[in-house]
Amino acid sequence: MSDDPFLQILRPVSHDLGGFKVHRTLPHKERTMVGPFIFFDQMGPAQLPPGGGIDVRPHPHINLATVTYLFKGAIDHRDSLGTFARIEPGAVNLMTAGHGIVHSERSPADERPGGPELSGIQTWLAMPQAKEEMDPAFEHVGKEHLPVVEASGARARIIMGTLWGATSPVTCHSETIYADVALGAGGSLPIDPEADERAVYLAEGDASLDGQPLEPMILYVLRPGTRATLRSAGGGHVMLLGGAPMDGPRHVWWNFVSSSRERINQAKQDWQAELFPVVPDDAIERIPIPEIPMTVSYP
Known part of the structure; x- marks a missing residue:
């Protein structure tokens, strides 16, 4: 086996x-994809101007699950099921789109006067075909329901799946691991082969894996079977993610993910024809289908 723990190094598009x-x-x-993870966005960190905020108007999803996890700030979620939920740091919002859902994400009104903070990770998970x-x-x-593992100057919150002997209560539609690892100065944490596909991501601070420095905002895909140790000299914030390989390829176009290109084309037509359900408390605005989406799979 290679001494290099990294199978691939994926640099971001900002x-x-x-x-x-x-x-x-x-x-x-x-x-x-890495396991079921098919979309990985770091939002911010940002300090928005007084009176401002994020306003992601209602938009559709199919055949995926979104996972929102914040480091700082708050977001109000509304969806076509009639859900309203405010997410704050350390909690998890899991939205399963299934055959179709519409949602909006906005900065809370009470956070806007002083200028809201925004920092966190949003991911999409592909769903098994069935x-x-x-x-x-x-x-x-809520964060109080997510298990936390502490050892050797590290503190890991288990967002999804089972890691270091602790299991998150968040629903997994397929084998998934996901953790938020805070490394103190001089802290360390072992990374064992808990899943077939894994990656680590340094969100902020400094960290290394078996002596190889990690650069911020880059996704490092680990070789299968790799055992290694995360360390930090001055303190760092690392996300660990992965799971079992998905049961076949997935296609991504805008906010739609599916094993079928035909299904994505149908979703495009349905959104243009206003056949998706509406968000009860946020039905005036909607995001139109883009001519050229920022999110696509390759090729």
Whole structure:
């Protein structure tokens, strides 16, 4: 086995969304998925101007699950199931699109006067083919319900799956691991082969894996079977993610993910024809189908 723990190093494409940036490492020209993870965005960090905020108008999804996890700030989620949920740091919003859901994400009104903060990770998970067209669902799990593992100057919150002997209560539609690892100065944490496909991502600070420095905002895909140790000299914030390989390729176009290109084309037509359900408390605005989407799979 190679001494290099990294199978691939995926550098981000960054987009300025007006007041804050997102750094996207999946889908990537070199790789579409790591386990079920098919979209990986770091939002911010950003301090938005007083009176401002994010306003992601209602938009559709199919055949995927979104996972929103914040480091700082808050987001109000509304969807076509009638859900309202405020997500704050350390909690998880899991939205399963199934055969179709519409949602919006906005900065809370009470956060806007002073200028809201925004920092976190949003991911999409591909669904097993047998579950792609399931009924839509939403699940919010507060940080107090997520297990935390502490050892050797490291503190890991288990977002999804089982890691270091602890299991998250968040629903997994396929084998998934996902953790938020805070490394103190001089802290360390072992990374064992808990899943067939894994990656690590340094969100902020400094960290290394078996002595190889990690650069911020880059997704490092690990070789299968790799055992290694995360360390930090001055303190760092690392995400660990992965799971079992998906049961076949997935296609991505805009906000749609599916094993079938025909299904994505149908979703485009349905959104243009206003056949998706509406968000009850946010039905006036909607995001139109883009001519050239920022998110696509390759080729």
